[in-house]
Amino acid sequence: AQSVTQLDSQVPVFEEAPVELRCNYSSSVSVYLFWYVQYPNQGLQLLLKYLSGSTLVESINGFEAEFNKSQTSFHLRKPSVHISDTAEYFCAVSEDSNYQLIWGAGTKLIIKP
Amino acid sequence: ETGVTQSPTHLIKTRGQQVTLRCSSQSGHNTVSWYQQALGQGPQFIFQYYREEENGRGNFPPRFSGLQFPNYSSELNVNALELDDSALYLCASSLRAYPEAFFGQGTRLTVV
Numbered sequence: 001a002q003s004v005t006q007l008d009s010q011v012p013v014f015e016e017a018p019v020e021l022r023c024n025y026s027s028s029v030s031v032y033l034f035w036y037v038q039y040p041n042q043g044l045q046l047l048l049k050y051l052s053g054s055t056l057v058e059s060i061n062g063f064e065a066e067f068n069k070s071q072t073s074f075h076l077r078k079p080s081v082h083i084s085d086t087a088e089y090f091c092a093v094s095e096d097s098n099y100q101l102i103w104g105a106g107t108k109l110i111i112k113p
Numbered sequence: 114e115t116g117v118t119q120s121p122t123h124l125i126k127t128r129g130q131q132v133t134l135r136c137s138s139q140s141g142h143n144t145v146s147w148y149q150q151a152l153g154q155g156p157q158f159i160f161q162y163y164r165e166e167e168n169g170r171g172n173f174p175p176r177f178s179g180l181q182f183p184n185y186s187s188e189l190n191v192n193a194l195e196l197d198d199s200a201l202y203l204c205a206s207s208l209r210a211y212p213e214a215f216f217g218q219g220t221r222l223t224v225v
Binding site for chain 1 (some may be wrong): 119144146148155156157158161168169171193200203205209211214217218219
């Protein structure tokens with residue numbers, strides 16, 4: 001069965017430091033991969049996606065993620081975080097056949113000044 | 114181009130009551146999916162509608178039901194509310210042949 005694991009429930013990091021949020025998935029078929037961000041008391045906003053092509057995908061605000069098929073991972077990285085990046089980040093997977101999203105439990109990114 | 118809108122934003126209901134949540138999909142999108150997000154957890158897929166028919170369902174009991182209308186808007190109905198139904202309910206719209214989904218702000222349901 002398809003599942004998504006986000007290994008860290010919280011990641012504290014100092015402002016301007018680099019960060020990596022980890023995501024692993026299990027699936028026996030082709031998948032699409034997503035990172036969504038959720039600010040307090042708000043809905044989910046798409047941060048970036050892997051559908052096909054280049055395994056490295058980037059967002060407009062400096063985040064990037066790399067699809068690693070052999071390790072079934074889609075880790076999210078940012079070289080220098082800002083206080084405004086404080087939010088919860090969710091990794092999600094959908095299979096080619098149905099596009100229904102399966103979600104990780106989320107990782108809270110805590111920026112320390 | 115309007116985004117996904119959900120109403121109401123907040124709702125308080127009593128155990129045993131029924132509730133209807135509404136979602137207007139993004140312009141041009143023909144598929145609507147509903148998710149339940151309990152506090153501190155990731156969203157869980159409830160069901161998806163395409164062309165007014167249910168097109169996939171997660172592990173939710175039959176008291177969770179839905180509708181999709183000809184204009185692609187959708188409703189989520191929950192009967193016989195239980196305390197554990199308290200959650201943020203998220204609606205997402207997409208195009209049938211494309212995996213990217215766009216979410217509304219959600220409806221916060223509290224069952225007391």
